[in-house]
Amino acid sequence: MSEICHALHALVNTLPRFRFPFISSKLPRNGIYVLFEDGEIAHGGARVVRVGTHTGSNQLGSRLEQHFLRENKDRSIFRKNIGRALLNKEGDPFIHDWELDLTTHAAKVRYAGSIDAEKQHQVERKVTEYIQAHFQFAIFEVPQKEERLILESRMISTVSWCEECKPSEVWLGLYSPKDKICESGLWIVNELYKQPLTEGDLAHLQALIH
Numbered sequence: 001m002s003e004i005c006h007a008l009h010a011l012v013n014t015l016p017r018f019r020f021p022f023i024s025s026k027l028p029r030n031g032i033y034v035l036f037e038d039g040e041i042a043h044g045g046a047r048v049v050r051v052g053t054h055t056g057s058n059q060l061g062s063r064l065e066q067h068f069l070r071e072n073k074d075r076s077i078f079r080k081n082i083g084r085a086l087l088n089k090e091g092d093p094f095i096h097d098w099e100l101d102l103t104t105h106a107a108k109v110r111y112a113g114s115i116d117a118e119k120q121h122q123v124e125r126k127v128t129e130y131i132q133a134h135f136q137f138a139i140f141e142v143p144q145k146e147e148r149l150i151l152e153s154r155m156i157s158t159v160s161w162c163e164e165c166k167p168s169e170v171w172l173g174l175y176s177p178k179d180k181i182c183e184s185g186l187w188i189v190n191e192l193y194k195q196p197l198t199e200g201d202l203a204h205l206q207a208l209i210h
Contacts, residue, residue, distance in 0.1 A: 002162050002163060002164050004158055004196065004197050004199070004202055005043065005158050005159055005161075005162035005164065005165060006043045006164070007202055008048070008155065008158055008159070008197065008202065008205070009042060009043040009044075009045055009046075009047070009048060009165075010043065010044075010045065011202075011205060011206060011209060012034045012048065012138055012209075013045040013046055013138075014209070015034075015138035015139070015140060015209065016138065017036070017136045017137070017138055018136060018137050018138070018139070019132075019135065019136040019137070020068050020069075020131075020132035020135075022064070022068075024061030024062065024064060024065050025061060027060060027061045027064070027139060028060055028139060028140075028141040029057075029058040029059075029060055029061065030054075030057065030058060030059075030060055030141060030142060030143050030144075030145075030148070031053070031060050031139050031140055031141040031142050031148070032051065032052070032053045032139065032140060032142055032148055032151060032152055032155070033051070033052050033053070033060065033063075033064060033137045033138070033139045034048055034050070034051055034137060034138045034139070034155075035048070035049050035050035035051075035052070035078075035135055035136070035137050035187070036048065036049060036135065036136045036137070036138070037049045037134055037135055037136075037171070037172075038133075038134045038135075038136075039168055039170065039171075040167060040168055040171060041168070042162075042164060042165045042166070043164060043165070046136075047165060047167075047185070048155075048159050048165070048186075049135075049167075049173070049185070049186055049187055050078065050186060050187040050188055051152055051155045051156050051159070051186075051188070052078070052152065053142070053148040053149065053152045054148075055145060055149075057145070060139065064137065066079075067079060067131060068128075068131055068132060068135075069128070071121070071124035071125065071127070071128055072124070073098070073124065073127065074101050074102055074103045075103075077189075078131075078187055079124075079127050079131070080098070081173075081176060081178065081181060081187050081189075082127045082130055082131060082172070082187070083098050083123055083124075083126075083127045084098065084099075084176055084177055084178065085172045085173055085175045085176045085177075085181075086123070086126055086127065086130065086172070086175075087123065088175045088176065088177050089172070089175040094116070094119055094123065095177070097111075097114075097115050097116070097119075097120070098120075098123060100115065102115075130172075140205075140208055140209045141208070142208060151201070151204075151205065152191070153191040153194060153195070154194075154195055154196055154197045154198075154201055155197060156186065156188055156190075156191040156192060156194075157191060157192065157193060157194040157195055157196045157197075158196040158197045159184075159185075159186060160184045160185075160186060160188075160192040160193050161193060161196055165185055166185060167185040171185070173185065173186075173187060180192055
């Protein structure tokens with residue numbers, strides 16, 4: 001597994017790197033993104049800390065905006081996980097309110113009087129600042145949704161199974177209250193430790209990227 005993960009890292013590290021600010025309209029409309037985080041190294045290059053995609057057609061740019069720009073942790077589990085780690089690191093009790101999902105109107109009404117809206121805004125701002133300052137991403141085009149989801153899952157599993165992809169001692173994710181994030185070194189809790197990339201998948205990725 002380490003050999004395939006090494007090849008995967010070598011491949012995605014050849015891709016052009018983006019960071020904030022970026023123009024989403026100039027990105028491919030459908031594809032997979034790979035996140036890198038400052039200070040995180042593996043296999044002689046930047047360590048993959050998250051792999052993601054989108055389900056809606058032509059929504060890759062929009063999905064990245066949800067992570068980097070739109071201050072709504074209930075529309076981006078990545079943002080929610082960054083907030084969890086920041087709050088847990090600081091021992092901030094607001095982490096309990098941060099866990100609440102306010103997506104529905106009913107939830108907004110239910111918790112309207114119990115959540116400090118100003119504090120919520122402050123945490124969202126800290127999450128945005130952290131993401132914009134510390135993360136870069138690479139992307140490659142994958143037009144078909146089914147193919148995107150399969151490749152995303154296998155890329156995630158490949159990195160999670162790899163014993164060489166370890167986070168640095170100062171990685172923020174080590175403060176996450178989610179054990180799967182601490183253990184895997186990835187800002188992800190789903191698709192871990194499942195079917196990894198095969199040699200055939202790796203060859204297919206090379207063809208997609210080059």
